[in-house]
Amino acid sequence: MLNSTHQKGFKEKALNLIILGLIFVTALVTYWLDQGYYVNLVSRVVIFAIAGVGLNLALGYGGMVSLGHAAFFGIGGYIAGISAMHFSESTSFIAGLDSTNQMLTIWLFVIIICALLALFIGLISLRTSGVYFIMITLAFAQMVYYFAISWPDYGGEDGLLISSRNQFLGNDTDNELVFFLICFTVLLLTVFLSSRIIRSRFGTALQVARMNDVRLATVGIRPYPIKLTAFVISAVITGIAGALFADLNRFVSPDMLSWQMSGEIIIFILLGGVGRLSGPILGATLFVLLETFIGGYTEHWKLFLGLVLLIVVLYANGGLMKMVVGEKQHD
């Protein structure tokens, strides 16, 4: 029995590597074939996957079903967009801060602001659980959404165009492959980071908080700060994904903050496998494939997405990961 457990663990690790390898190769090949559109499409998958990996930490491992992660995704996007705008206009931020178009500096801002906002939202939302938690995170995200709509300086309802992508050190981020490589590196880092976190002592506590918070409290660990910490880390990762997404599209709009966006990040996880390391990557891939190829025939492609989601939830509760490598293992 122990043996089969190890085999499954090995299979899952192998699958994780295969998925990442396939994504990398696809980007290389399409770039080599001079299909910039498809390279960007792979970057889109990678960015959605990062957002999903972020949410998975809260939703999959911590059992916190946040329907408000678009707030972090969108804020990450807006920080990237606003920085780019000020930089191109050579104006400074509200607080008189010099504007920058360096992604690394922008991401630092994203990390700080998303962490603070997640701390605030989490402090309040985590006093509730279940449906109430879902609704309260949704409510916070909606507040951010309407705030963005009603702030004309940064495009309001129309959104904000990014005239040229933010820069990553000295690299040409307008080159599709360079931009893909940046996204892909971030994905690798977040996957690695979350694989360390979930296997650490903190990760154990977080997962027990999901399974049985009475047990966690009984051994002397308060579930609330454990969950809050995970919620903040989760939000930060999703925020970075948002910053990349704005640069990819050279556009940010309140759509990135909408509840549909939150729902889509959840769908990546549901499709791929809740609480599985590669779940969101698989889910995001399937999502973008459906969006692109069925979306090419009909604008009602979400009907098919719904159908696929229905099938996965009904017949493979545990997502694609479960279909391929079987039940989740705890090492």
Added chain:
Amino acid sequence: MTNSTVDTSNSTTLGSTVLKIENLTKRYGALTVSDSINCDLKQGEIHTLIGPNGAGKSTLVGQIAGWIKPDSGSITLNGTDITNMNVAKRSRLGLGRSFQVSCLAMELSAQRNVMLAVQARQGSSYRFWKPAASDQSLIDEADKILDRLHISEFKDTLASQLSHGKRRELEVACALALQPKVLLLDEPMAGLDPASTQGLINFLQNLKAEIPILLIEHDMDAVFQLSDRISVLVYGKLIFSGSPDQIKASPEVRKAYLGDD
């Protein structure tokens, strides 16, 4: 009258007071579930609470563990007032417990359940990098405790796949991993087969010198074998407290609890 004589004899033969419950009162509307309960636990003893169903045992346990807030009264652990502390903090101060209905991380193995408790005792749950499952300091200590309860052979079994009885023993193991000052065991024998029951009785008998135990139990054989003191809870009131022999001899207890036969 009987109470005071028992208490003095206890304090000379047994150690100092570890857990003290004073005037604890809890009401749900008009119903008083805990009616100024005074009760204590001394070093080296097993003090058992018995009482018919609905006597308020679970509510009392809930208040001691920290899930239920009393309306008035106080609970003191080793001289520290814990009345307003949350569950986790009480555990860290040394209150270990097992539950009437198993409360484990069912998706984890028995070993991982104990390792979680070891990790909690070490006070190190905000480490984000090193894998916990292969952490030798957690494994070694967990294995020692599993061994002590003779459930080592089940260490790789998921808690969800353990028998009812083994889960109870695993809960005791988790509680011990906290190196508690006091053990609060809520019906640990319920659902155990006779051999396991006897095994657990022997185990607790040996354990009490190390950790005093406040026991809630229905199995009267076990209660009389194990207890140094027994208190009887009826309708939220402690009506009697004394040695097993005094309990057996008490007409009030007979009437209220053991039946007239």
